[in-house]
Amino acid sequence: MTDTQFTPRVFSGIKPSGGLTLGNYLGAIKRWCDMQGPAFETVFCVVDLHAITVWQDPADLRAGTREIAAGMLASGIDPTRSVLFNQSQVHEHAELAWIFNCVARVGWMNRMTQFKDKAGSNAEKASLGLYAYPSLMAADILLYHGTHVPVGEDQKQHVELTRDIAAKFNHDYKVDFFPMTEPVIEGPATRVMNLRDGTKKMSKSGESDMERINMLDDADTIAKKFKKARTDPAPLPETLDGLKDRPEARNLVDIFAALSDSTPDKVIAEYSGAGWGQFKPALADLAVDKLAPISTEMRRLLDDPAEIDRILRDGAEKARAIAAPILAKTYEIVGLLR
Numbered sequence: 105m106t107d108t109q110f111t112p113r114v115f116s117g118i119k120p121s122g123g124l125t126l127g128n129y130l131g132a133i134k135r136w137c138d139m140q141g142p143a144f145e146t147v148f149c150v151v152d153l154h155a156i157t158v159w160q161d162p163a164d165l166r167a168g169t170r171e172i173a174a175g176m177l178a179s180g181i182d183p184t185r186s187v188l189f190n191q192s193q194v195h196e197h198a199e200l201a202w203i204f205n206c207v208a209r210v211g212w213m214n215r216m217t218q219f220k221d222k223a224g225s226n227a228e229k230a231s232l233g234l235y236a237y238p239s240l241m242a243a244d245i246l247l248y249h250g251t252h253v254p255v256g257e258d259q260k261q262h263v264e265l266t267r268d269i270a271a272k273f274n275h276d277y278k279v280d281f282f283p284m285t286e287p288v289i290e291g292p293a294t295r296v297m298n299l300r301d302g303t304k305k306m307s308k309s310g311e312s313d314m315e316r317i318n319m320l321d322d323a324d325t326i327a328k329k330f331k332k333a334r335t336d337p338a339p340l341p342e343t344l345d346g347l348k349d350r351p352e353a354r355n356l357v358d359i360f361a362a363l364s365d366s367t368p369d370k371v372i373a374e375y376s377g378a379g380w381g382q383f384k385p386a387l388a389d390l391a392v393d394k395l396a397p398i399s400t401e402m403r404r405l406l407d408d409p410a411e412i413d414r415i416l417r418d419g420a421e422k423a424r425a426i427a428a429p430i431l432a433k434t435y436e437i438v439g440l441l442r
Contacts, residue, residue, distance in 0.1 A: 110283040114139050115250035117149035117191065120168035121160065122308030124175040126317035126395070127296035130362045135254050135290075137180035146186040147248050147423065148176060150416070153191045153198065154241070157234040158222075170412045171402070175319050177415065178401035187426070189419030191244065196427040200243035201236075203434060207273050208239050212265060218258075242266040246282045247427045254288040256295050258305070263287040277437050296359060299333040302351030320403070323396040330356075330388040335380045342376045344368050360387050363394050 116136060118128060140146050150172045155165060169190050181188055191197050213219070216238050220227070233240075241262050245253055246269070253263050263285055270282035298304040300315045310316055317329055334352045341347060347354040347368075354368075360383075361368045375383050405412055435442060 108280045108283075110249050110251050111145060112143060112251050113145040113147060113248055114252045114254065114288075115147045115149070115245045115248050116254050117151040117154075117244060118172050118176075119151050119154045120165060120172045120190075121155045121158070122168065123171060124319035125296075125306055125308055126319070126359070126391075127306035128175070129179060129319060129395075129398070130296050130359065131256050132254065133176055133179045133181070134362070135288075136176075136186075139254065140180075140182060140185045144252065147250070147426070148181055148186055148188050149244065149423075150176075150190040151244065154237055157231055157237050169416075170406065170409055171320075173412050173416055174402045174405040175398070177405055177412075178319075178398045183415050183419060187419050187422045188415065189423045190416050193416065193420035194247075194423045194427055196247055196424065196431040197240065197243055200247050200431055200434060201240040203438060204239045204243050204246075204269050204273075205236060207276070208242070208265070208269050212268060213238065215261075216265070217261060238262050238265050239269070242269045245285055246270055247430055248423075249283055249430060250285050251283050252286050252288050254290075256289070258295065260287050260289065279437055281433065281437060296362075297351065297355040299329060299352075299355075301334070302353075302355045317391070317395070319395070320399050321395075322399065323392045326391050326395055327388040330391055331384050333384065335384070339377050339379045340372060340375045340383060342372070344372050347372075356383070356387060360390060363387075363390050 114136070116132065118124075118132060124133075136146065136148055150169050152165060152169050155168070160168075173188065173190070176188060177183070213235060219230070219235055219238075222230070222234060242265060245263075245266050253266075255263060264287075266285050270284060273282055274280055296306045298306050298310060298315045299317070300312065304310075306316045308316070314329055314332060317326055321329070333356060335356070336350055336353060338350070338353075340353070340357070344357075347357060357368050357371050360366075361371045364371070375386075432442070
């Protein structure tokens with residue numbers, strides 16, 4: 105095999121099942137915005153094919169796809185600097201996923217913890233798509249020869265599977281065609297937790313709306329949720345180690361650090377000894393300052409769905425310009441007659 109030089113290219117995506125939360129913004133979108141620039145080509149996707157691994161109301165799926173796109177645009181994803189599209193408009197994703205279904209091993213899929221978490225005790229009734237979706241995720245990345253994927257810690261296993269699939273394909277066909285994708289895990293709030301239970305991830309599907317900050321929440325709602333967020337009686341400690349067994353407190357400090365482009369250590373240094381009556385209003389003000397302009401722009405975009413659709417359609421054309429030659433070469437390597 106030859107040593108192939110791959111263009112540094114970031115790929116990542118968000119599933120349009122439910123609305124955007126602060127967790128999506130700090131854990132993904134804000135980091136994506138920061139990666140736009142000369143160091144990488146950036147490709148971002150609303151992964152609507154992943155959403156249908158569980159049943160979706162068609163109207164809700166279309167609306168959710170537009171909401172995710174609006175959130176990405178409002179947060180700073182620039183369609184003139186990045187490729188932004190929804191996955192189902194680029195049919196090459198599904199085609200490469202089938203090739204990878206034939207490369208990946210059943211044992212690899214059986215080790216995927218997220219299938220076990222999502223299927224639970226009803227695994228026999230789960231869709232085949234839910235079981236096989238890590239193979240589609242690998243296709244999403246490798247269809248663009250993605251070299252870097254910004255992910256949360258809980259998604260690292262899927263990038264490792266992507267590397268396994270790339271390595272096996274390259275080995276089986278004696279080529280150096282697909283890159284060894286690197287996960288990018290960094291930042292103080294890559295995993296944003298529930299505002300009512302600091303041991304659980306902030307989720308779009310949580311029982312109470314007070315558990316999460318929705319990216320469409322207005323300024324008053326954002327402030328109210330942070331001021332009512334669960335905490336413990338103790339003030340903030342002198343060092344970060346003092347938050348070791350205080351998950352709710354640590355979560356709020358991490359969120360403050362991420363929103364202020366700081367670090368948890370610096371936040372603790374500034375607020376050491378402060379009570380929640382001081383810290384939570386400061387966090388609420390910071391969150392409103394950062395998030396309210398995004399929610400306002402999201403609403404403006406959602407009032408013009410035709411503009412969102414145009415941006416996604418243009419992005420899909422750019423995506424296919426990259427993806428189609430890579431899929432064609434894959435077919436050639438595999439021996440499929442064209």
